[in-house]
Amino acid sequence: MPERRNNFLNALLSSQNSMVAVAVVITVLMMFIPLPKGLIDLAMVINIAFSLTVLLTVIYTKRAADFTSFPRLILLVTLFGLAINISSTRLILTGANARGNMMASQSEMVKSFADIATGNSELVGFIIFIILIVVQVLVVTKGATRVSEVTARFTLDAMNNKMFDVQNEMNAGVITEEEASRKKALIRQEIDFYSAMDGASKFVSGNVKAGIFITALNLIGGFITGMVLGGMPFQEALGSYAHLTIGDGLISQLPALMLSFATGILVTGGSSEEVVGEQLKKNFTVSGTVYMIVGAALALMGLAFHNASATVLLPMGALFIFAGWRIRGNLEKEEQKKRTAALGGPAAASGSKKAAGGGEMSPVVDLPELSLDLGYTLVPLVDREKGAELLERVTRIRREEALDLGLVVPPIRIRDSMSIDPEEYTFKIRGIEVGRAKLKLGYYMCLNTGNVPKDKELAGQKTHDPAFGMEAVWIPEEKRVEAEKVGYAVIDPPTIIATHLTEIIKRHAADILTRQTVSSIISKIKESHPVIVDEVLSGEHKFSYGEIEAVLKNLLEEQVSIRNMVTILETLANFAPITKDPWFLTEKVRQALGAQICLQYTDENKTLHVLRLSQPLSQKILEHRVEQPGQKPYVAFDPVDGRNYINAMSASIAAVRDRNFLPVVLCVDEVRQLVKASTDREIPGLVVLSISEIMAAGGEIKVETLGDIDVQ
Secondary structure: OHHHHHHHHHHHHHHHHHHHHHHHHHHHHHOOOOOOHHHHHHHHHHHHHHHHHHHHHHHOOOOHHHOOOHHHHHHHHHHHHHHHHHHHHHHHHHHHHOOOOOHHHOOHHHHHHHHHHHOOOHHHHHHHHHHHHHHHHHHHHHHHHHHHHHHHHHHHHOHHHHHHHHHHHHHOOOOOHHHHHHHHHHHHHHHHHHHHHHHHHHHHHHHHHHHHHHHHHHHHHHHHHHHHHOOOOHHHHHHHHHHHHHHHHHHHHHHHHHHHHHHHHHHOOOOOOOOHHHHHHHHOOOOOHHHHHHHHHHHHHHHHOOOOOHHHHHHHHHHHHHHHHHHHHHHHHHHHHHHHHHHOOHHHHHOHHHHOOOOOOOOOOOOOOEEEEEOHHHHHHHOHHHOOOHHHHHHHHHHHHHHHHOOOOOOEEEEEOOOOOOOEEEEEEOOEEEEEEEOOOOEEEEEOOOOOOHHHOOOOEEEEOOOOOOEEEEEEHHHHHHHHHHOOEEEOHHHHHHHHHHHHHHHOHHHHOOHHHHHHHHHHHHHHOHHHHHHHHHOOOOOOHHHHHHHHHHHHHOOOOOOOHHHHHHHHHHHOOOOOOHHHHHHHHHHHOHHHHHHOOOOOOOEEEEEEEOHHHHHHHHHOEEOOOOOOOEEOOOHHHHHHHHHHHHHHHHHHHHOOOOOEEEEOHHHHHHHHHHHOOOOOOOEEEEHHHHHHHHHHOEEEEEEEEOOO
16 A cells, blocks of 8 residues: 555656646747637636736745745746747737638637726727836836845855854754754755846846837737738727737736736745734734824824815724724733733733643743752841852852863852752752752851860761761851860851852863853864864864863863863864774873873872772773773673772772872773773772873872782
8 A cells, every 4th residue: 555655646746747847848839839719818817827826825935945946937937928928919910811800819818808908998008008017117027136136145145154153053062963954954045046036037027028029019010910911991900909919918917917026025025934914914013003193194184185085084094093002902911911921920820721831931941050049047148238158159169160170160040949948958950959968057067177086076966068978067156166176177057058069060060061161162262272273173174062072071070170271172183083082082181181180189299199000900901891882981890800899999099098198090091091980989089090191291290109909
């Protein structure tokens, strides 16, 4: 059954193409082969119907460029109309050979149009015909041709900028690659359409000129053939041929006029996404006062004119005033709805239908990048009138993180929330909770940093520091001085929140970074280093914003500052001809930033204390390396080897911490990333450096080996 349906569709499409080909052949033959009046009448009716169809189709077309076949259609319809005009002219001129039956041998459509236009006077018919020609030539056709020329020129000039804007949107992650391809296709379609219309409009103006020329030849040729070949008196020849010429000219110009009108409507529509009717409705209902003024003016004219025109002016004035009153009432209702919706007032309660799914909603629900939700008892922490300093601290955090990580943290929206406990606060990134803790206003959190003797420890409600997870106690404000004296680190609630936010931002910096942020960073770098930015974004091996974002996220995940963007971009440009793999590029960028990274973990003497990964263990990790397209490489140990590996790492790191050193693992370049990925879950925050990174630091730092990590 599907095969039959496909065969039928293929046959239908094939028959449609064949029909167009046959129509073109018939049109050409009509210019040379005499046709009987019946076929000519049929062709005239088809021409009028098709022209009217084209005109109405244009009215219901939203974007001009959507009517892609219109330029070709103009050529086909124009040639078809000219072929009919030639056939009817031939019929008129050969009618002189049948003098007695001349009118009977002529086209019924021509005679009907002639009778309507002339009535009892051929002079009136000629005047109407000339007026139509003037309107078509000087107003419709000339205007449409000029608009086509100007639109084609400006559309072509704007092509590069439009393409560049679409490319920037795709690089910034605003649109997908498929959406970018679709937008580019629409731009090309628009350019092709207006370029074709620039030439096709010449067919319309040429058709009018040809119609005038054929009409003149019709009249002159009719006199000659009628009087010379048919032996008609001058008066009879003038009446007969003038009558037929007017009818033939009108019936040929009517489709041409509709085609010119359609061309004018189409090319003046621009790139609007609304049909003509929708545009007119929107534009003519902006104010009801306009119609009321017009209605009042018409009514005054009706009262001032002392004749029968008042019977038309007064009712029309009343109609306009009524229309203006209705429009004003509708606009006031719409404005009231907007105000109510903006205030969140009765519209939510009384508009249950809207709440159920009717009514207008924004297609994008507002979602803050970063938000801090406070329980209602913590709201005083952000009350400026009460001396609260949390807002200033949050601003300071954003500034410090910009200097520390090279990442401009988006504004943090602070709001009260009834959905959490009164003493709780939560921190969210794009609506996802990443941190939560409880505070006690009027109390201080005391941390025992190891300096408090056992016999002087203070009693209080036990808790944990939310930033680092250290054990702590809550003490009332009156015991603060006592706690400081015995060696506690005393922290007030605003500092607790600020410290917690700082650590959360550091740990989730990669989540905070967006493609739009990457675009903004690179735009700023381009002001001072345009060459390297152009090489990265526009070179032979150019990067997309998404590919750059992936590398920056990898760096931020290990809290490597991306402030030195020039070095990062230069490294990407250097290795672009080799690969676009983000994990390989991340390692090369880390090596380029070796001095910066190593100095983060040195002591006051610029000495780096490291644990070396043994060669056998490094080889074993490489043997169990797993790579999958588009995913980060990882180590796939069997359960026993994996447990032994983690135990060995944990034991070595614990021994280093007991000696009050920051644990740093040093390994060969090939396994650095694998070691970091394999320890993230069990030993979070472990610093893993490669030999190349230390070598890049040069003589600025010293390296002290605290031991080797190996698995027996």
